[in-house]
Amino acid sequence: MSAGANPLRGEAELRIGENMHVLRPSFAALVAAEEELGPLFALVERAAGGGLRLGELAALxxxxxxxxxxxxxxxxxxxxxxxxxxxxxTPALRMLLGQIVRGR
Known part of the structure; x- marks a missing residue:
């Protein structure tokens, strides 16, 4: 396992099983998410309105x-x-969505 998340890069941590994993909203990652989930701004709007689905969260x-x-x-x-x-x-989701809206 590599070093922990760097919040200055918009990274967050997610526990999966016994291990912590780093989530990094890189360009390639966000393009892949957008291809599957649709426009990222719409994803942010759904999340803000409480309409983000569990499958969308897991996919992101x-x-x-x-x-x-x-x-x-x-x-x-x-x-x-x-x-x-x-x-x-939610803290990991908030970090990723914040990076989508604000950028780096």
Whole structure:
């Protein structure tokens, strides 16, 4: 596992199983998320209005993973969100959405 998240780069941490993983909203990650989820501004609006779906949240986290160790699945990301609850993953979501809106 690499070094922790750098908030100055818009990174956040997400616990998946026993390990902490870094979420980095890089250009490539956000393009991939947008291709799957639609326009990012609409995603931000849905989140602000309480309409962000669990699948969308898991997809955004999946695409923004800085590293994907062998064996890590998208389903594991979704299960980690469910296991921790929305309140626990909201800081990571807030960081990513903030980077989408503000940029670096």
């Amino acid at each position: 986290f999946w695409h923004c993973l800085r590293e994907r160790p062998a064996g890590l699945t998208r389903e594991a990301v979704g299960e980690a969100v469910v296991a921790q609850g929305l309140a626990a993953v």
